[in-house]
Amino acid sequence: MRLTARDIPPAGIDLMPICPAALAGLSIDTIRKIRLSSGAKRVALGDVFEVEGHCEDTVELRRIDRRCLRVGAGLEQGQIRVRGDVGDEAGRGMSNGVLKVSGNAGDSLASGLSGGRIEIGGDAGDHLGAPARGQTKGINRGVVIVKGNVGNHAAARMRRGVVVIHGSAGTYLGERMIAGTIVVLGSTDRHLGTGMRRGTFVLTEMAKSPGFAENGNYELPFLKVLFSQLENIDPSLRKYIKKTKTAQRWLGDLAHGGLGEVLVVEKP
């Protein structure tokens, strides 16, 4: 099914109701009548989007932009493919399925993610994967791949899962992280891993962080497992990470047990 935006309200629009499972089996007329929230108002889907085709497993959203909020939020199955940008809270609370965005994403992408896969072709804003408002837990399973840069506080309180950032990350990346894996191919900013208890950063360069101690250069059998698993998740990493047997290792945050690690790997 293809939904092409015609007239997006200036106040923005909540697209959480648009997911393959909810639209499957509905007629085009029924889909056009679905009510969407736009600020304090409610508008009909048909007033905002041109609807084509039948929904089976995939919904394609075209010509949407940052005013479209919560795209793919609560997705439990199927795919949502976006040609354009998405606004805040895209993929919020997703538990399965695929959300693929060709452009940029707003703040709080993948907040409360508990499964599935999110791919962003451009940049993502602040608080990627951070706990949803009122929640205390960050990403708990699932995969997020951002081809561009991400803002501050990404992957805060992450518990499980994998976040791959092809560009650079802002401050407080992985703050208070409990576990999981974060790969950054570009640079990282200050306060990396502040308050992290466990988990793994895979970086190509280490930004000095006061809570981390250099652990040495080690040959670890785990590295091959890590690289092959990361390549399964994001095949393009093959081009950017050299499969070495050794990695420079840092441990931290030492104020919180020091069982988190930074593995600094080589670029080919």
Add this chain to the structure above:
Amino acid sequence: MKINRVLIEDTFAEAFPMKATRLVITAADKTWADNAARALTGFATSVIACGCEAGIERYLKPNETPDGRVGVSVLLFTMSKKELIKQVQNRVGQCVLTSPTSACFAGIEDGPEVPLGKALRFFGDGFQIAKVFNGRRFWRVPVMDGEFLCDDVTHITNGIGGGNFLILARDQQAALRASERAIVAMNKVPGAIMPFPGGVVRSGSKVGSKYKALPASTNHKFCPTLRGAVNSELDKNVGAVLEIVIDGVTSQAIDEATRVGIIAACRGRDHGVLKISAGNYGGNLGPHHFKLRQILK
């Protein structure tokens, strides 16, 4: 039926259901992978007194192992799930975890779980690290040469233990050489192990004994030194008998190991092998019957 002048007796090997698992042990090089695997599979010839039967299934190339190093695939067989869990924990904990540069992975992906790193991680005293990819959890336990990497669990499959055949030869040397030829061929069969020393057993047993404490005792009908004194199965030309016991994860693996083993044992000009037979209990004890002539057809 005869193969290269050797009579294949019209009989069958009687085998039993067992619980089995496969482990993949890797290390920095083949020597150390082998050291760990041999330690793990040591003292594991028979469930009668060893707790399990275990052996090396085959050697693995770097592209066949999860961590890209050379490895060894080993199989363990027990009579119960509970015993398998105990044996895996004890043996991996004492023989693989302790072996320099080693890592240990699950070799079977489905079935009931056997804790691996799930139990051994506690050796890390709180410094252990878990890592989950696609639902598969690995444990990294800090040790003095770096890290011991281990899968969280391995899995149980239904195996078969007690496949066997007997090599009846004119003397001890002929029986030994035939057994060696058989083992070389059988070691190439995936999914099967020969758990006895060098794959060969000289003390084939029968169930029970005149002594109440013993569950098994010497198979007197196949002992050449008792010929004349007991109701022997051996004719006057047989000077020695050796048995090859086979455990497999499938009946097909045991079939194939039996087939290639017998053919190899009978190979050569002056091989000295007089007859191939098999051990059974009249078909009343084990549900799996490996009929020699059918396998060799």
